[in-house]
Amino acid sequence: MDKFISLKGVAAPLPIVNIDTDMIIPKQFLKTIKRTGLGISLFYEMRYDHQGQEIKDFILNTSPFNQSKILVAGDNFGCGSSREHAPWSLKDFGITCIISTSFADIFYNNCFQNGILPIVVSPENSKKLMSLAVDQKEFEIDLPSQSISVSGEKIGFEIEEYRKQRLLEGLDDISITMNYEKNITDYESQQKKNKPWIFKDIK
Amino acid sequence: MSTGSPKTLFDKIWTDHLVKQRDDGTSLLYIDKHLVHEVTSPQAFEGLKISNRPVRRPSATVAVADHNVPTINRENIKDEQSRIQVQTLANNTKEHGIEYFELTDKRQGIVHIIGPEQGITQPGMTIVCGDSHTSTHGAFGALAFGIGTSEVEHVLATQTIVQKPAKNMRISVNGALPFGVTSKDLILYIIGQIGTAGGNGHVIEYAGSSVQSLSMEARMTICNMSIEAGARAGLISPDQTTFDYLKGRPYAPAEEYWAKALDYWSTLPSDTDAHYDKEIIINSLEIDPMVTWGTSPEDVVSVQGLVPDPSSAKTENKKKSMERSLEYMGLTSGTKITDIKLDKIFIGSCTNGRIEDLRNVAAIVKDKKIADHVEGMIVPGSGLVKKQAEEEGLDIILKDAGFDWREAGCSMCLGMNPDQLKPEERCASTSNRNFEGRQGRGGRTHLMSPELAAASAIKGSIADIREFE
Numbered sequence: 001m002d003k004f005i006s007l008k009g010v011a012a013p014l015p016i017v018n019i020d021t022d023m024i025i026p027k028q029f030l031k032t033i034k035r036t037g038l039g040i041s042l043f044y045e046m047r048y049d050h051q052g053q054e055i056k057d058f059i060l061n062t063s064p065f066n067q068s069k070i071l072v073a074g075d076n077f078g079c080g081s082s083r084e085h086a087p088w089s090l091k092d093f094g095i096t097c098i099i100s101t102s103f104a105d106i107f108y109n110n111c112f113q114n115g116i117l118p119i120v121v122s123p124e125n126s127k128k129l130m131s132l133a134v135d136q137k138e139f140e141i142d143l144p145s146q147s148i149s150v151s152g153e154k155i156g157f158e159i160e161e162y163r164k165q166r167l168l169e170g171l172d173d174i175s176i177t178m179n180y181e182k183n184i185t186d187y188e189s190q191q192k193k194n195k196p197w198i199f200k201d202i203k
Numbered sequence: 204m205s206t207g208s209p210k211t212l213f214d215k216i217w218t219d220h221l222v223k224q225r226d227d228g229t230s231l232l233y234i235d236k237h238l239v240h241e242v243t244s245p246q247a248f249e250g251l252k253i254s255n256r257p258v259r260r261p262s263a264t265v266a267v268a269d270h271n272v273p274t275i276n277r278e279n280i281k282d283e284q285s286r287i288q289v290q291t292l293a294n295n296t297k298e299h300g301i302e303y304f305e306l307t308d309k310r311q312g313i314v315h316i317i318g319p320e321q322g323i324t325q326p327g328m329t330i331v332c333g334d335s336h337t338s339t340h341g342a343f344g345a346l347a348f349g350i351g352t353s354e355v356e357h358v359l360a361t362q363t364i365v366q367k368p369a370k371n372m373r374i375s376v377n378g379a380l381p382f383g384v385t386s387k388d389l390i391l392y393i394i395g396q397i398g399t400a401g402g403n404g405h406v407i408e409y410a411g412s413s414v415q416s417l418s419m420e421a422r423m424t425i426c427n428m429s430i431e432a433g434a435r436a437g438l439i440s441p442d443q444t445t446f447d448y449l450k451g452r453p454y455a456p457a458e459e460y461w462a463k464a465l466d467y468w469s470t471l472p473s474d475t476d477a478h479y480d481k482e483i484i485i486n487s488l489e490i491d492p493m494v495t496w497g498t499s500p501e502d503v504v505s506v507q508g509l510v511p512d513p514s515s516a517k518t519e520n521k522k523k524s525m526e527r528s529l530e531y532m533g534l535t536s537g538t539k540i541t542d543i544k545l546d547k548i549f550i551g552s553c554t555n556g557r558i559e560d561l562r563n564v565a566a567i568v569k570d571k572k573i574a575d576h577v578e579g580m581i582v583p584g585s586g587l588v589k590k591q592a593e594e595e596g597l598d599i600i601l602k603d604a605g606f607d608w609r610e611a612g613c614s615m616c617l618g619m620n621p622d623q624l625k626p627e628e629r630c631a632s633t634s635n636r637n638f639e640g641r642q643g644r645g646g647r648t649h650l651m652s653p654e655l656a657a658a659s660a661i662k663g664s665i666a667d668i669r670e671f672e
Binding site for chain 1: 222223225227228229231233235242243245246249254256259260262270271282284285287288291325327328333334335348349350351352353354356357360361362363365367399400403404430433435456457460463464467499501520521523524527617618619626636638639640641644
């Protein structure tokens with residue numbers, strides 16, 4: 001997995017609440033069997049008209065925001081479907097940091113599986129950052145110090161230590177879990193005694 | 204959560220599946236059952252291949268294609284990408300020795316319908332699936348939640364998942380449900396009360412006499428939409444209704460294990476005095492038949508209500524989002540909900556595609572015709588639901604009323620297959636999401652119960668079942 005350490009650039013403001021994963025990447029793009037190539041379809045219905053032409057005033061179609069690596073969004077970002085195509089499409093577009101007052105659980109978790117940093121800020125800070133984003137100020141995100149710096153102001157954020165470490169080192173969960181193989185096998189043998197109807201195949 | 208202190212149903216299942224509490228604060232949780240479908244699994248199997256990892260315990264996984272499959276003429280899937288995706292699932296499951304219910308199998312259907320129907324879903328289990336509506340299985344007192352594709356790969360490779368404990372929330376609904384009010388109205392009402400982020404970070408346990416009196420089908424409708432309230436999962440205590448439902452189903456514990464299983468299941472209900480981080484109590488008499496007016500499942504109103512006015516919103520953001528929703532939905536504030544004219548009716552989905560739903564719809568439309576300008580589609584949740592309905596003659600009643608009678612699948616709930624709304628078409632839908640574009644670009648969805656959708660089909664506009672003769 002790609003590491004996330006720090007990031008600098010303008011942030012695209014998207015002040016809509018409850019942006020769901022259907023809006024981030026509509027259903028017709030879920031038929032792929034690949035993880036890549038979804039960036040062009042990110043926010044498809046807000047970004048393109050019925051003829052497939054770019055909608056000029058949509059924020060990610062305007063310069064300099066079409067190059068943004070950071071998104072500042074309204075409350076409860078990423079609600080709805082569990083589709084990991086949502087973070088895949090954000091990442092493929094180039095967005096690796098999302099700032100909101102809250103995220104839906106599954107989406108939040110999916111971000112960390114893909115080297116994307118979701119940052120939770122207070123409603124006051126969200127409002128402030130939204131207007132600094134509109135003004136095209138340069139944001140500087142620093143994960144080691146857990147801070148957002150913009151226009152001389154520094155805003156801290158919380159992140160669970162294990163998630164931080166995994167992003168900083170680009171670690172893959174499966175290889176970490178593989179180290180616990182013996183615990184898993186022991187658990188299965190023990191549970192076979194308690195719940196034999198679930199563990200019939202375990203010796 | 205120390206031993207001896209009173210535990211919730213969630214605490215008990217969690218403790219019982221803890222493989223390892225790790226130093227970094229995370230827990231490795233064992234997964235008893237993994238359900239897999241065609242849309243969120245190909246990249247997970249590809250990941251295993253790249254890392255040269257096997258599926259750790261193939262017998263703990265069951266697979267079915269449901270999201271992408273056509274509901275008519277399905278012998279040969281025309282859409283090339285859909286066909287490839289379904290074929291990829293067939294190939295992957297064959298390669299790894301995973302049980303797969305083929306499209307031609309009578310048991311094929313929506314993954315969250317067939318798990319319970321086959322007795323795969325059982326109390327006290329941990330169940331995951333790369334689909335947010337996995338919360339459905341919580342109706343059996345199983346800890347069930349949706350996961351992303353990377354986690355699907357993790358479960359295939361290790362039979363575990365990395366988690367942090369969720370917080371406990373209890374929503375108690377007391378009293379008999381009033382006439383015309385169903386479990387769908389109950390969950391829509393709850394989402395309207397707590398909002399789509401109200402359950403974030405929590406597992407919601409539904410309790411109280413209203414919930415206890417419900418059938419398994421009705422309980423599944425409630426747990427199904429827990430995700431629409433932002434919760435990680437929904438749970439209902441297993442009881443005699445649960446055990447009676449399970450007994451004798453193909454994958455339920457066999458006779459030799461039944462007594463032992465029953466003993467274990469009976470230990471699961473939350474202890475008296477167990478601690479909940481959040482508690483909500485609802486009187487069933489507060490609840491009316493509910494309908495959504497906007498583009499978020501929290502945008503609910505009584506069927507006797509009016510399309511709301513954005514100026515009533517508490518915050519500027521909420522006001523803007525209401526204005527955006529009204530524009531998308533083509534609605535004007537102050538319009539009576541029962542004056543909203545419909546173009547399509549969709550009955551089905553993992554929320555309301557079970558046999559009880561079809562029986563209730565048939566009872567309402569029997570010897571009647573759906574309005575001339577309305578197109579109605581009924582998609583049974585599984586091949587077995589369809590078969591059962593046909594054995595009971597429900598298909599004849601529904602077809603005589605003018606409904607289209609389809610093969611099983613997710614269908615127009617998410618419109619990945621050809622069943623979609625056209626721009627500005629307005630649909631009464633028994634599904635779970637009214638997001639912009641969900642049922643087709645520009646399509647306008649009103650979520651409601653099957654009973655309300657059936658009455659609305661006859662009337663041609665949104666109907667109050669209580670005023671329907």
